[in-house]
Amino acid sequence: MTEPVPSPARVRVWDVPTRLVHWLLVLLVTFSWWSAETGRMEWHRWSGYTLLGLVIFRLYWGLAGSSTARFTRFVRGPRAILGYLKGGWTAVPGHNPLGALSVVALLALLAIQVVLGLFAVDVDGIESGPLSTYVSFEAGRAAAHWHEDIFDVLSALILLHIVAVMYYVFFRKQSLVAAMVHGRRAFPEPQPAPMQSASVVRLLLGIVLAVALTWWVARAFQV
Amino acid sequence: MPRSLFRAVGSAFVVASLVAVAYAATPRETQQARHEHYEELGKAFKAIRDQTSASSPDFTALQKNAEVVHEASVDQQQWFPKGTGPEAGKTRALPDIWAKPADFEAAQKMFSERAPKLLAAVKSKDVDAVKAAFKETGGACKNCHDTFRAPEE
Numbered sequence: 432m433t434e435p436v437p438s439p440a441r442v443r444v445w446d447v448p449t450r451l452v453h454w455l456l457v458l459l460v461t462f463s464w465w466s467a468e469t470g471r472m473e474w475h476r477w478s479g480y481t482l483l484g485l486v487i488f489r490l491y492w493g494l495a496g497s498s499t500a501r502f503t504r505f506v507r508g509p510r511a512i513l514g515y516l517k518g519g520w521t522a523v524p525g526h527n528p529l530g531a532l533s534v535v536a537l538l539a540l541l542a543i544q545v546v547l548g549l550f551a552v553d554v555d556g557i558e559s560g561p562l563s564t565y566v567s568f569e570a571g572r573a574a575a576h577w578h579e580d581i582f583d584v585l586s587a588l589i590l591l592h593i594v595a596v597m598y599y600v601f602f603r604k605q606s607l608v609a610a611m612v613h614g615r616r617a618f619p620e621p622q623p624a625p626m627q628s629a630s631v632v633r634l635l636l637g638i639v640l641a642v643a644l645t646w647w648v649a650r651a652f653q654v
Numbered sequence: 655m656p657r658s659l660f661r662a663v664g665s666a667f668v669v670a671s672l673v674a675v676a677y678a679a680t681p682r683e684t685q686q687a688r689h690e691h692y693e694e695l696g697k698a699f700k701a702i703r704d705q706t707s708a709s710s711p712d713f714t715a716l717q718k719n720a721e722v723v724h725e726a727s728v729d730q731q732q733w734f735p736k737g738t739g740p741e742a743g744k745t746r747a748l749p750d751i752w753a754k755p756a757d758f759e760a761a762q763k764m765f766s767e768r769a770p771k772l773l774a775a776v777k778s779k780d781v782d783a784v785k786a787a788f789k790e791t792g793g794a795c796k797n798c799h800d801t802f803r804a805p806e807e
Contacts, residue, residue, distance in 0.1 A: 470796075554806065555692075555799070556699030557792040564704040568697045653709050 441615035443625040444524040446497040448634060450611055452489050456541070459485070460589070464582070472558040479560070480649050483545045488641035489538060495637065498627040499525035506531050523623040524616070533592050540585045544578065549648065551575035561651045681735075681742035688733045688747075691726060698722040699792070702772075706785050713779055720769075720776040723791065727769035731762055746804040761798035768794045 445453075459482050466475040493502040507528040514520060515528040526534055549560040552571025563571040599605045610616040647654065679687065698719040705711040705719075739749050751758045768791045775783040 470800075552696075552700055554696060555792075555795055556696035556701075556703065557795060559700065559703060561707070563700070564707050568700050571700065651707060653707075 444616045445614045449500045479548045484641040484645040491637045497629045524626045547578040681738045684738045695726045716776045720773040724769045724773045727766040765794040
């Protein structure tokens with residue numbers, strides 16, 4: 432008989448909306464890239480609208496969502512980031528100060544990217560984002576060029592994000608990917624306080640807000 | 655009588671100047687002029703699209719731009735004289751334009767057949783018909799671009 436090794440209890444880290452948004456972003460950014468590369472612009476527009484809705488929801492969730500999704504909870508200054516790098520940081524559910532930078536940068540870049548897409552016009556004036564009707568052909572072309580360039584920056588950041596996560600998974604033995612799937616992570620004793628959920632009402636409010644705003648934008652503000 | 659004479663002289667003048675321009679222009683100049691023509695066409699397409707998504711479309715603007723598209727669909731048959739491919743300078747026009755003239759002509763014909771339908775839809779002042787014809791005409795553009803235009807860098 433061997434004594435069962437007590438596995439450390441797993442603490443709730445991410446709620447369902449945060450995880451779902453994360454993986455939908457992975458899916459849709461990939462789909463957007465593919466549809467643009469293969470000239471399927473109708474699908475690309477729909478993918479972009481969905482991404483717009485997800486970004487709006489995530490920003491709202493960063494203000495009104497579960498504790499670990501909130502910006503005020505994880506966005507930290509340079510001192511905290513330096514402190515973290517020097518090892519003076521105790522793990523709690525949520526982003527660490529350095530990872531927070533990645534979240535903010537990715538989300539900001541994605542928001543910029545989606546907005547540029549809304550104004551973009553193709554070289555033939557045939558395919559365009561819904562808000563291009565408010566700008567000149569030249570401005571729409573400029574938006575399209577920026578849309579392409581920003582995608583390269585976004586890709587680089589995504590790559591950095593993946594490399595960083597892999598570093599934590601393989602070298603620091605923290606199962607970050609699994610945590611983003613099932614929402615829980617093991618912590619050494621003493622156990623930190625788990626994530627605090629947000630109410631279903633807040634969730635529904637966020638969904639309605641994201642869908643309504645996206646619909647309004649996709650219709651070029653014409654109800 | 656004087657009127658038809660006037661017309662004949664006018665047409666002869668137009669033909670002569672077109673010929674003169676075609677011969678006077680260097681291949682590089684022809685490429686640049688072609689580029690500008692297509693940019694005008696792109697602007698016209700955007701203007702049409704803008705109007706079809708507006709709450710109250712401006713049919714005067716629509717007609718003006720549908721006429722630009724229509725004219726371009728006819729004129730473009732003169733925009734690709736031999737020697738104005740990549741050999742003459744930076745262009746997205748692919749050598750197949752001159753290597754497969756029958757295919758290229760068919761692609762151009764698709765455009766010149768659909769553009770009048772767009773103009774007709776605009777004149778009928780039916781926004782849904784304009785949207786449908788816009789899509790059709792855009793399809794003709796895409797059809798040709800997929801085969802005869804190099805991808806954007």
